[in-house]
Amino acid sequence: MTRFGQQVAVVTGAGGGLGAITASILGDLGLAVACVDIDEVAAKRTATELNDRGVTSTAYGVDITSESAAGALSEAVHADLGQVSHLVNIAGILRRTHLADTDAASWRQVMDVNVTAPFLLTQAFADDLKSAEYGRVINCASFAGTRGYEYPAYAASKAALINLTSSLLFDFWGTAVTVNAVAPGAMVTPMLDHAAAQRMAEKTPTGRILEPDDVAAVIGFLAGRSSRGVNGTTTVIDGGASLLFSYR
Numbered sequence: 528m529t530r531f532g533q534q535v536a537v538v539t540g541a542g543g544g545l546g547a548i549t550a551s552i553l554g555d556l557g558l559a560v561a562c563v564d565i566d567e568v569a570a571k572r573t574a575t576e577l578n579d580r581g582v583t584s585t586a587y588g589v590d591i592t593s594e595s596a597a598g599a600l601s602e603a604v605h606a607d608l609g610q611v612s613h614l615v616n617i618a619g620i621l622r623r624t625h626l627a628d629t630d631a632a633s634w635r636q637v638m639d640v641n642v643t644a645p646f647l648l649t650q651a652f653a654d655d656l657k658s659a660e661y662g663r664v665i666n667c668a669s670f671a672g673t674r675g676y677e678y679p680a681y682a683a684s685k686a687a688l689i690n691l692t693s694s695l696l697f698d699f700w701g702t703a704v705t706v707n708a709v710a711p712g713a714m715v716t717p718m719l720d721h722a723a724a725q726r727m728a729e730k731t732p733t734g735r736i737l738e739p740d741d742v743a744a745v746i747g748f749l750a751g752r753s754s755r756g757v758n759g760t761t762t763v764i765d766g767g768a769s770l771l772f773s774y775r
């Protein structure tokens with residue numbers, strides 16, 4: 528048990544559309560939540576909303592791509608909340624650039640946020656996760672990572688995250704830690720291009736674009752004890768769009 532007799536979740540991107548709702552759902556499940564975001568004001572807003580509802584939550588304004596971020600965050604969360612049982616990697620960036628207009632710096636930045644940071648954070652929290660009663664790593668990939676997308680850096684980073692998710696099973700072999708990913712389709716958050724969203728709704732069997740809580744509900748299930756048989760998977764959450772979807 529941790530400092531407050533609760534499990535502790537670290538949620539990156541907790542100031543964003545999906546991250547804030549995920550933090551809220553995990554708080555409702557009884558976890559203390561460390562809200563991490565490069566946008567410190569947004570991270571604090573989420574943590575304050577949780578505190579107001581009686582959830583133990585702290586905010587960290589951290590750029591997860593910085594060299595020292597994972598170690599420093601681990602120390603800070605230990606001091607404030609205790610040992611971490613859940614790592615939920617939600618932070619992500621999308622650069623709408625193609626082959627010709629993606630320079631090396633932009634490519635690396637997308638990779639750094641979307642896949643290198645989840646790797647380094649998992650490394651930093653691995654001992655905590657292993658010694659928790661049950662540990663959970665939940666990565667937010669994307670439908671784009673399952674089959675390619677017109678923005679290659681983003682799609683490749685999410686494909687790498689999906690592969691990392693299943694590859695990490697070897698490192699947690701024989702422990703109570705599971706590692707899973709969700710792969711959302713288009714979701715109504717600040718990241719979404721609203722004209723594209725409208726077009727996609729028409730191509731989705733459910734006739735609607737996802738709301739972040741559609742995805743956070745699945746994350747909530749993966750975070751719980753009863754998901755213990757689910758390991759190494761990526762759950763596509765897209766209202767069935769991938770059945771019919773074509774990019775052109």
Ligand SMILES: NC(=O)c1ccc[n+]([C@@H]2O[C@H](COP(=O)([O-])OP(=O)(O)OC[C@H]3O[C@@H](n4cnc5c(N)ncnc54)[C@H](O)[C@@H]3O)[C@@H](O)[C@H]2O)c1
Pocket residue numbers: 539540541542543544545546563564565566569589590591592617618619620621640667668669670710711712713714715716717718719
């Ligand atoms: N919105 C969609 O349609 C969609 C679809 C599929 C997957 N996703 C994925 O869902 C996740 C959440 O995205 P969202 O839609 O909520 O977008 P969002 O932009 O609202 O949230 C992303 C959050 O990540 C934070 N972040 C970015 N770089 C960071 C860094 N270096 N360090 C710390 N925090 C950083 C941002 O400040 C932001 O709060 C992302 O991984 C995204 O790729 C989104």
